[in-house]
Amino acid sequence: MKKQVLIGVGAVLAAVVVVIVLAAGFLSGSGSFYYTQIDNSKLTEGAFLQLTVSPIRGVVEWSELTYEELPVKVQERYDALGIE
Secondary structure, X not given: OHHHHHHHHHHHHHHHXXXXXXXXXXXXOOOEEEEEEOOOXXXXXXXXXXXXXXXXXXXXXXXXXXXXXXXXXXXXXXXXXXXX
């Protein structure tokens, strides 16, 4: 009987830890930035998109940037592809 109680308590604790980790990831404001350029009539001609991406929620914010506003490392990658 004690063994079953300990297994039950362990399972509950493990479930609580999983919920806390998922909640922390979901609520965390820190995200990664991704940059892309697309052809779309609703965006400024030649604009780039900066996407803020959260691990669980996906894209949480986006903004238009000009080529000059891109970080230098990103500009170098686009220069290597012949895009400006």
